[in-house]
Amino acid sequence: xxxxxxxxxxxxxxxxxxxxxxxxxxxxAGPCVxxxxxxxxxxxxxxxxVGFMVTKKLTKSEAGHLKDLPKLHHLxxxxxxxxxxxxxxxxxxxGVFQPGDMVQVSGVSKGKGFQGVVKRHHxxxxxxxxGHKDQTRMPGSIGAGGVQHVLKxxxxxxxMGNERVTVKNLEVIEVREGGVLALKGAVPGARHALIEIxxx
Numbered sequence: 765x766x767x768x769x770x771x772x773x774x775x776x777x778x779x780x781x782x783x784x785x786x787x788x789x790x791x792x793a794g795p796c797v798x799x800x801x802x803x804x805x806x807x808x809x810x811x812x813x814v815g816f817m818v819t820k821k822l823t824k825s826e827a828g829h830l831k832d833l834p835k836l837h838h839l840x841x842x843x844x845x846x847x848x849x850x851x852x853x854x855x856x857x858x859g860v861f862q863p864g865d866m867v868q869v870s871g872v873s874k875g876k877g878f879q880g881v882v883k884r885h886h887x888x889x890x891x892x893x894x895g896h897k898d899q900t901r902m903p904g905s906i907g908a909g910g911v912q913h914v915l916k917x918x919x920x921x922x923x924m925g926n927e928r929v930t931v932k933n934l935e936v937i938e939v940r941e942g943g944v945l946a947l948k949g950a951v952p953g954a955r956h957a958l959i960e961i962x963x964x
Contacts, residue, residue, distance in 0.1 A: 769816035871953035875926035
């Protein structure tokens with residue numbers, strides 16, 4: 765199992781070997797440092813904790829946890845089935861991935877604010893004529909009259925985005941110098957957002 769933390773850079777396009785344009789997202793992947801090896805006996809699960817991006821300031825508890833290691837800003841646990849050769853202080857770089865690898869990417873999607881049902885849930889909307897005045901984008905009925913309450917799961921207006929999203933089966937197109945991965949397609953989040961990359 766291969767994994768790494770990264771930072772979204774931007775989207776661009778590259779040419780494939782057969783001349784087709786491929787949309788890709790550039791990700792600054794790593795370098796990451798293994799900060800802790802978690803076991804079922806002591807921590808309840810088998811995981812490898814890695815850190816990403818050096819920062820200037822740490823709290824005392826963070827500084828104690830990262831003793832003898834760089835001051836890392838982001839820490840994340842990757843659940844694994846076996847620890848393998850990982851040990852505290854190891855460095856994980858983008859070179860662990862090869863072109864053609866299939867990965868899944870997790871991140872926090874862009875926040876859209878409070879949105880209506882047409883944008884949030886793709887409602888078709890009402891007719892714009894024949895007596896429908898100012899009701900084009902309204903949700904319509906939200907339930908029967910006799911029930912006396914709105915049933916759970918009803919799709920309504922509300923805050924949209926800013927949620928954890930996982931996109932699966934993205935192909936690694938290129939592994940560039942400086943630890944930059946080119947992933948086919950789009951990944952969640954805004955530019956400079958933290959993302960997690962795990963092999964399928």
